[in-house]
Amino acid sequence: MTMTVAIIGRPNVGKSTLFNRLVGRREAIVDDIPGVTRDRREGRGRISDLEFRLFDTAGLEDAEDSALEGRMRHQTEAAVAEADVVLMLIDAKAGVTPLDEHFGRWLRKEQDKVVLVANKCEGKAGTGGLLDAFRLGLGEPVAISAEHGEGLADLYQAMVPYARDDEAEDSPEERDNGGDDIIDESPDGSEIWRDINAPKVLRLAIVGRPNVGKSTLMNAVLGENRVLTGPEAGITRDAIQVDWSWKDHPIQLVDTAGLRRNARVWGRLERASGADTQRAIQYAHVVVLMLDATMMLERQDLTIARNVVEEGRSLILAANKWDIVEDKQAALRQLRDRIQTSLPQVREIPYITVSALRERNLDRLFDTVLDVYDTWNRRVSTARLNRWLSVMVDRHPPPLARGRRVRLRYITQAKTRPPTFACFCSQPDGLPDAYVRYLVNGLRDDFGLPGVPIRFMLRGGRNPYVDKDN
Numbered sequence: 001m002t003m004t005v006a007i008i009g010r011p012n013v014g015k016s017t018l019f020n021r022l023v024g025r026r027e028a029i030v031d032d033i034p035g036v037t038r039d040r041r042e043g044r045g046r047i048s049d050l051e052f053r054l055f056d057t058a059g060l061e062d063a064e065d066s067a068l069e070g071r072m073r074h075q076t077e078a079a080v081a082e083a084d085v086v087l088m089l090i091d092a093k094a095g096v097t098p099l100d101e102h103f104g105r106w107l108r109k110e111q112d113k114v115v116l117v118a119n120k121c122e123g124k125a126g127t128g129g130l131l132d133a134f135r136l137g138l139g140e141p142v143a144i145s146a147e148h149g150e151g152l153a154d155l156y157q158a159m160v161p162y163a164r165d166d167e168a169e170d171s172p173e174e175r176d177n178g179g180d181d182i183i184d185e186s187p188d189g190s191e192i193w194r195d196i197n198a199p200k201v202l203r204l205a206i207v208g209r210p211n212v213g214k215s216t217l218m219n220a221v222l223g224e225n226r227v228l229t230g231p232e233a234g235i236t237r238d239a240i241q242v243d244w245s246w247k248d249h250p251i252q253l254v255d256t257a258g259l260r261r262n263a264r265v266w267g268r269l270e271r272a273s274g275a276d277t278q279r280a281i282q283y284a285h286v287v288v289l290m291l292d293a294t295m296m297l298e299r300q301d302l303t304i305a306r307n308v309v310e311e312g313r314s315l316i317l318a319a320n321k322w323d324i325v326e327d328k329q330a331a332l333r334q335l336r337d338r339i340q341t342s343l344p345q346v347r348e349i350p351y352i353t354v355s356a357l358r359e360r361n362l363d364r365l366f367d368t369v370l371d372v373y374d375t376w377n378r379r380v381s382t383a384r385l386n387r388w389l390s391v392m393v394d395r396h397p398p399p400l401a402r403g404r405r406v407r408l409r410y411i412t413q414a415k416t417r418p419p420t421f422a423c424f425c426s427q428p429d430g431l432p433d434a435y436v437r438y439l440v441n442g443l444r445d446d447f448g449l450p451g452v453p454i455r456f457m458l459r460g461g462r463n464p465y466v467d468k469d470n
Contacts, residue, residue, distance in 0.1 A: 039237075
């Protein structure tokens with residue numbers, strides 16, 4: 001059985017706390033400050049054997065449509081329209097407020113799919129508010145405590161009648177295992193191939209500084225106003241995941257909060273948003289770093305890019321707002337120069353000029369995403385790697401270390417995602433960094449690994465003819 005569930009209510013009644021409780025982990029940002037949630041965040045909820053698609057929504061506020069709060073309300077209304085069952089949450093300790101009554105009247109036209117839930121009913125503090133909730137005219141309230149996990153059995157009984165029989169849906173894979181324990185030879189015998197254990201769903205995170213157009217890009221590719229946009233900087237707070245597909249390839253898009261320099265981060269709420277974005281990068285397969293084409297690759301952009309590379313994720317630079325750039329040739333030269341001088345650890349990072357607002361060049365961007373993902377999952381046979389190593393050593397022998405030449409004995413690809421190579425040699429500590437860069441650059445050029453981070457590990461082997469006890 002499956003269904004779609006939306007959690008709605010006025011600000012600060014515990015919607016995100018209930019969302020986290022039902023999905024089984026702390027996904028949504030929770031804070032005492034009202035109005036933390038702005039977009040509708042999606043997850044897979046579960047109570048016992050009842051599984052459902054779950055939306056966490058912004059707090060309902062009575063505001064003009066053009067205001068930020070009005071645009072937030074439109075997102076909540078869209079979630080209600082899509083839902084099979086709506087959980088209308090009230091704060092039982094505070095009782096029924098005029099704002100609860102206002103939106104209760106609005107929900108009565110959807111009464112056939114509304115479950116009234118009185119939160120914060122732990123102990124006896126919420127008894128008065130629980131009884132007061134009957135006057136909303138939305139049926140008998142279900143008493144719960146989202147923070148303490150109380151009352152979920154009653155909530156289960158209230159939701160079961162709305163469940164429908166459906167075919168089981170495949171859930172997105174958990175975080176990939178990095179390609180461990182993969183067979184060395186491909187099924188067709190080729191020497192370079194795509195990892196047969198590559199995840200079926202590509203997780204794509206869209207990151208960048210505030211107000212560079214991340215949410216606008218997400219809305220443009222989805223063809224709907226799925227996430228909030230506007231002239232205000234820092235609208236997005238939660239990392240919003242949406243399932244999508246491009247050319248029959250399933251993709252999980254993740255829109256993230258803008259990242260500012262640590263010195264400019266103020267308050268625990270912005271720190272929590274930044275941590276949420278960091279988790280999105282860690283769990284992503286490909287990361288699109290959105291740049292403002294009028295301020296190309298500033299210091300914070302480079303910080304984010306280096307963070308992505310250190311995490312081993314594939315990186316694509318998308319120079320947004322290209323339609324308003326006056327000297328395009330000068331902007332491209334600046335971008336290429338900054339990539340070459342400031343990101344030397346990943347050569348040939350792909351960069352695409354786009355306009356999310358005008359929906360220009362998005363096809364090329366997502367074609368590049370698929371190409372980089374294939375490169376990130378590329379595997380090279382051990383036989384070909386060792387033939388390559390022999391040529392590289394003959395062309396440029398390793399230097400001497402402690403009076404003896406370093407011998408490179410053997411190389412193999414330990415894993416994919418990112419491509420990771422282990423090279424066994426006689427003196428791992430004696431091989432200079434410059435020679436390691438020579439080998440890594442050779443791997444990129446000879447095996448077609450541009451634009452993805454490569455991890456190169458040196459391993460030593462004990463001499464079997466040397467007695468360890470002597």
